[in-house]
Amino acid sequence: MTDFTRLNARAHSPAPVSRPSPGPGSADIPRILPQEPAVPYSNLVLPRSARVPRWSLSMAWWALFSAMFWIYVAVASAQAVGTANTVIGMVLTVASYGLINLVLSRYAARTGLTVALLSRTLFGVVGSALASLIFAATAIYYAVFEGSIIAVALQKFFGGEMLIWYAVVVVYALPLVAGGVQNWLDKLNGWLLPLYVAGLVAVVVAATVHRGVPTALPAAPVGLAVPGWLTSYFIYMGVWIMMMYTFDYARMGREEDQRFHGTFTFGWVFYFFTFMVNGLVGIYIMSAWGYEGTETGVVDAFLSSLGVFGLLVILISQTRINTANYFLASSNLEAFAQRVFGLGLPRWVWVIACGGIAYLLMLTDVLSYLLKALAWQGVFVTAWVAIALVHIFLTRRDREEVPEIRRERLGAFSPGALAWVGASALGILATEQAAWPLVSQFAPLATVLVAGGGYAAAYRWRRPPTMALDEDIRLDAELVG
Incomplete structure (x- = not known):
């Protein structure tokens, strides 16, 4: 079992490349030659030889199962629309997440592309920078939330000033992402998953022993304008x-493992445990203790139920999820800065930058703006997902080709960028307006439909270029970076 940073280091380990002899259509395509200098795969089509075993990738991804955020979301949904509606919303969410990620994971494994590289084809070279920025910002916000939970737990247990605990949480996480202590972290991840599962069972048992079986779960309020289960689905x-x-994870998977990853690693099995199990546990223990659905309430429920073991579960599970958050945030921030400002700084600089941004955000009233920021970014993300799915559907027969990612063969912007930005702007306006509550409620669905339809029209207008998929051909970072 391996952490994402360790997997990525293995999958992105340098590979020697050079340019082939000039020939028709091949003058700018480097081929692997053992005597040539090495370049990393971070901006390249990931070769099949660099893919990782199924269980290594699966266990790295299942680190996301341990995020406390899933407990918080379920409790917030239950308190807004009731427990029964939330359960229905979670069931629909598990089904749709499983189906969508089945498609995305298979495509990523076949092409070896990242979100940033696919976005080049969808939106153009400059347009794709926005995707990297939104990805980085969202990952930082999740790192802030998960890190804040650790800091709150440490402060409640040991006392002291929150600004000091925030600093501790950020500082100790950065070396894990930069790669300084990955050897022992790899061993830690081996027992983290069963520990977290044991912690979930223990917190339910302890809450029941201390408080008894909760007799009043959150009920649906009267007079909802939209069915509660649909509102819950929109929350997810x-x-x-x-x-x-x-x-970004699935591209490291082997093509022969697509069925396994599409069902277990990234599919409905993962989301059943992540959303349903975490969510139901969260609703149960928060109802048992009578706490509000806040980050402090989640921490109180674990500490009140399990004491020091509850602190241990929070510390280890949140450390694991933040390893992925900081890694993806730093990688995408690096891609954004390189594309927009031409900065070619080492990745550890961006790791520190993400940590600094996260610390400054922690010093503010996180939840007062976190949900609003995530709502806005969520509009861009749902539009991106809709466009990616439409693109995959429209190119489903191009089995021997992948999207073109070389800068000199792509424009700064593509018609797809107009569809993305236009649908996102419409989604944000619909979310923020107060005159028509129904319009605001259905903004996520409207965003998906407008983005997908707009990209389909843009695709018909100007089909994005493609390049041949060849296991022995890799694109030089000089060309695509």
Whole structure:
């Protein structure tokens, strides 16, 4: 079992490349030659030889199962629309997430592309920078939320100033992402998953022993304008960032493992445990203790139920999820800065930058703006997912080709960028207006439909270029970086 940073280091390990002899159509395509200098795969089509075993990738991805955010979302949904409606919304969410990520994970494994590289074809070279920025910002916000939970737990247990605990949480996480202590972290990840599962069972048992079986679960309020289960489903649409996470992870999978990954690793099995199990546990323990659905309430429920073991479960599970958050945030921030400002700084600089941004955000009233920021970014993310799915559907017969990612063969912007930005702007306006509540409620669904339809029209207008898929051909970072 392996952490994402370790997997990525293995999958993105340097490979020697050079340019072939000039020939028709091949003058700018480097081929692998053992005597030539090495370049990383971070901006390249990931070769099949660099893919990782199924269980290594699966266990790395299942680190996301341990995020406390899923407990918080379920409790917030239950308190807004009732427990029964939330359960129905979670069932529909598991089904749709499983289907969408089945498609995305298979495509990523076949093409070896990242979100940033696919976005080049969808939106153009400059347009794709926005995708990297939104991805990085969203990952930082999740790192802030998960890190804040650790800091709150440490402060409640040991006392002290929150600004100090925030600093501790950020500082100790950065070396894990930069790669300084991955050897012991790899061993830690081996027992983290069963520990977290044991922690979930223990917190339910302990809450029941201390408080008894809760007799009053959150009920649906009277007079909802939209069915509660649909509202709950829309709440979970706000975390479609998981689709982007899936894409960047899944490209490291082997093509022969597509069925396994599409069902277990990235599919409905993962989301059943992540949304349903975490969510039901969260609703149960929060109802048992009578706490509000806030980050402090989640921490109180674990500490009140399990004491020091509850602190241990929070510390380890949140450390694991933040390893992925900081890694993806730093990688995408690096891609954005390189594309827009031409900065070619080492990745550890961006790791520190993400940590600094996260710390400054932690010093503010996180939840007062976090949900609003995630709502806005969620609009862009759902639009991206819709466009990616339409693109995959329209190119489903091009089995021997992948999207073109070389800069000199792509424009700064493509018609797809107009569809993405236009649908996102419409989604944000619909979300923020107050005159028609129904319009605001259906903004996520409207965003998906407008983005998908707009990209289909843009695709018919100007089909994005493609390049041949060849296991022995890799694109030089000089060309695509």
